[in-house]
Amino acid sequence: MLIILGLILMIVVVLVGGDRGVMSLIALAGNILCLSLAIWLYAVGAPVFLVTVGAGIFISCITLFYQNGTNIKTWSAFLAVAITMCVLFAFIYLVVWKSGAGGLNEIQAAGEDVFYYNMNLDISMPKVATAVIVLSTLGAVIDMALTVTTSVYEVKCHKPDIKMNKLVQSGMKIGKDVIGTTVNTLLFAYLGESLLLFAYLRMQNYSIELLLNSKILFQNCISMIFGAIACIMVMPVSAVLIAKNCELFDWMENSK
């Protein structure tokens, strides 16, 4: 069943994407490997935040440098992602810590796993919750940063004597066009995730006030909100960075 679906996916990607389809498949496999490795490292008790940062860097490298080549565009995008995520990391931990959003949510805690397994893992679950949010926003953020830097670079190529603030502006304009659909992509991904949950809660006759304050809703909402915030914040950062880098590049060429 799974193998067949996986095969269909592979065939479709190769048919539609050709060479670059194969490349994105390899990158996908790399990312899955990275994620599994990170989970394994969490499980054996490695420091959570260190592993998260490492996994984040690896994943960004695979997605940016392997899939799109090493150039000024990908470097700027990488820096922009790094800066944004560093700032947000502290924020996310603060929010998770303040609202007690770590650990199993109400429905998982009502499941049968709780009886079968020993829950004393000696791994701080609030930290794991932070890592989950950081990593799950990463894909969208990288996508956004790369979109902005690529299009700014394209503008620069067509009009080499363009001013820096004009470049930043054009980057922001493109970002604005994309942000709507990106936010909706995230929204639907999480709505789909929480569909079962709504079905379950309806059956359990959860009251609205407890539902609004439940950990399960909070975990889903907060991942979505931080994903969107990260995507918006990375927009100006990457626009400025690529514009600066273009200038630097020009200056280096001239001084030669």
Place this chain on the structure above:
Amino acid sequence: MKKYGKRISRYLMKNKRGRFYCVAGVLYLLAILFVMNDVWLYQTPIVKVTKVVTIVEGKSKSTRGTEETKYKQSLYGKIINGEDKGKEVRIANEYTTTEMLAQKYHKGDRVFYKGSSIIGVKRDTMLAVMLGFLALLLIGIAGKQGGLTIITAMLNILIFVIGFWMADDTSEILSVCSRLILFFAVVTLVGLNGIHRKTFAALLTTLCVLFMIMGIFDLVMQHMEELDYSTMEYLGSIDNPDEIFHAEILLSGLGAIMDVAVAISVALSEIVEQKPEVKFVELFRSGREIGYDIMGTMINVLLFVFGCGLIPTCLIRMNNEVRFVTIVKLHIPCELCRFFVESIGIVLAIPVSILITAVMMKLSVKKRKKRC
């Protein structure tokens, strides 16, 4: 004279914007203040913790053999709403270093209190703060587009909530969901792009692709052994897991598929507008070029959203002597299956959307020519 007029108008424009931001900021603050003081709306008693005493109760072995410390907390607080307002209470709480099922409480936390224990934390303030922050950021940085995004997202959530409120129980979730999908797609696409030919192309593409992936999924299901739904998370006692699973696939892939469809249809219609005599093959080629760029990253976005949600349960199982391979084989096939089906949808959306957009745009150009 003209110069001055221009300057004044510019100042007004700036001022208007400034005024708008001021109003938005004040509204945000007011909303937060309201949510912070909304305890009178709640029926469940809420306790504000005023004093916390934490003691180490003992040590036990964790699953990996390391030491796990057990803590015991005595929380002193006051009920701040309802009939027992002002009553002092003392609550006992226990937690371990992992904080898996029980958590640590701090001074100033507001918690729901029932019987003599805590049944939840009041999280609505934090939620309001984050939502408001996101809205401000969207309007501040993305301007009008950001406002449109907020409106469509709110409409979508409204549709979602109303749709499920109308459905009496979970037995007809699939039919409800497939009707909702239509609303979602129309609202999102029209809301973000306006009424335009390319919007219809994107809409048509989205629906076609959804139809195709469900077809593929059902076909594979029929010819292979049944997927074991009992591994689905949060299953509980729902009696029609396959319908819910179908609905989940439809819904969570929708956003990504729309994203691809919009990107391609907007770009292609731009090309046709600039160069009405462009050939079909050329259109196809540039559509493919755009598709290459989106495909990989979109699949990655979905991978991280789904993959990361599985981390906590994976950690528990791996620490309880369940091997990683076993988890993949036995515990998460549903999640994997959904991820595969949706990725197929994203990839299929590329050729389908190129075809539909190209045909629609070409037809409209031909019509215009005939009229001339």
